[in-house]
Amino acid sequence: MRVLRVLVGVLGLLGLATAARIWVDPVAAAAQMGLVVNGPLGQATLRADVAGLFAGIGGLSVFGAIKGDGRWLLAPLCLVIAALAGRLLNLVLAGFTVEQAPPILVEVVLALILGAAFRTLKPPGETA
Numbered sequence: 678m679r680v681l682r683v684l685v686g687v688l689g690l691l692g693l694a695t696a697a698r699i700w701v702d703p704v705a706a707a708a709q710m711g712l713v714v715n716g717p718l719g720q721a722t723l724r725a726d727v728a729g730l731f732a733g734i735g736g737l738s739v740f741g742a743i744k745g746d747g748r749w750l751l752a753p754l755c756l757v758i759a760a761l762a763g764r765l766l767n768l769v770l771a772g773f774t775v776e777q778a779p780p781i782l783v784e785v786v787l788a789l790i791l792g793a794a795f796r797t798l799k800p801p802g803e804t805a
Contacts, residue, residue, distance in 0.1 A: 692735025
């Protein structure tokens with residue numbers, strides 16, 4: 678269980694680092710994600726919506742890892758699954774391109790890890 682907690686914590690910290698990178702330089706982050714920023718509104722949307730998603734997933738994952746309580750991982754798990762659903766919908770509507778594979782793979786792995794941790798990590802004092 679300790680390995681799973683550490684893994685979730687590290688992934689959470691990576692999510693927080695990604696959010697921070699977007700908050701600091703949304704234009705550069707957007708370019709790496711295949712997005713084009715359209716002025717201050719586009720920057721605000723990236724900082725609020727995209728970075729907010731990463732911050733929420735990352736922050737709750739870190740907190741759940743620190744507490745050793747899988748209940749904190751349900752929300753990030755749902756958010757990752759929602760993002761994955763959006764990517765899969767895009768595959769159906771727009772077709773597959775090679776650039777889409779890495780983020781899909783990352784989200785699948787994240788969902789598997791968060792799902793395993795959600796099911797495995799129990800609140801302190803509760804047995805499996």
